[in-house]
Amino acid sequence: MALPSATLAPDAAATAALVALDDVSMVFRTNKGLFRSGQVTAVGDVSLHIARGETLALVGESGSGKTTVGRISIRLLEPTGGRVWFDGQDISHMPEERLGWLRKRAAIVFQDPFSSLNPYMTVSELIAEPLVIAGVRRRAEREERVRAALTAVDLTPAARFMHAYPTAMSGGQRQRVGIARALIREPEFIVADEPVSMVDASSRVEILNVLRGLQRERGVAFLYITHDIASARHFADRIAVMHLGAIVESGTARQVIDHPIHPYTRALIAAVPEPDPANRFRRRAAERWQDEPGAAIHLECPHGGSPTAETFLLQVPGEAGHLVACHVAAPLAR
Ligand SMILES: Nc1ncnc2c1ncn2[C@@H]1O[C@H](COP(=O)(O)OP(=O)(O)OP(=O)(O)O)[C@@H](O)[C@H]1O
Ligand SMILES: [Mg+2]
Structure with a gap:
């Protein structure tokens, strides 16, 4: 698919x-041995924005940097480059002791409901812990709020679960405890990191319905991290596709899934079982990409740029908000 001439995306939406x-990078230092050290660039120059009440899905394969971006967005990690803004405040390097307000307004549901919940704490203690940390002293108030959070995630009757230990619960129930814990301070923004990847199939729909209820009824904004682009279509307003630490395509769910441009996006879509023969061309693109990953992306770059050159995101003409990576975007945009 050819891309006509393009312009760099406006960032008006990002400011509001x-x-x-904004151009966020994360380089991890690693220890390879006693005298050797190395570094891993997990994320390179990622820009994204999420409006109030909006859900952005971050989609990509394992190791593409999704969790790292999610943790940076609520400053559980400090980026090594770029800027992070929350409601107009630059939180990129704000010290932890000045982030108390953010800990109330933003929360995370961790990827793994098995390792993220302390097995020695009861459900009630786990969910109430953020309140204890925030200094809510009245036990009765904490219990009331725990009960409300359990009800919000459909763990009812709440009294049955409050004194249970997570080890006695199914993966789906544990993940609901994780969601209740994230909800307890009534945040405006939740990073949901693969919230259904480690739960049984029968619980997945129910958990996604709980999250959707929070979107609709409380207007919570989500960064929904997933490797499953099909679930992103149903849950997200917009989708950003990550590959090797960079965003290669983003747009509304309809733009990205119905009119994917980048070969990596097409590959992800093709990986979803697709009975419709009209989508066969996507599968062919995927097969080529899988044969020769780097080269295929290079070959399909509409302007034939070098895969080693810096990558820029271009706006697809006539498709406001639909951005796609192109290696030679900068010279064309000038
Ligand atoms: N603390 C760390 N130290 C060193 N490298 C790290 C660290 N955290 C992540 N990485 C590396 O950064 C890259 C991106 O990791 P990340 O966990 O963000 O990917 P992901 O897209 O969430 O993957 P998955 O789908 O498996 O959860 C990986 O190569 C990973 O090994
Ligand atoms: Mg992850």
């Missing part, structure tokens, strides 16, 4: 956003 990342 609840959460905005």
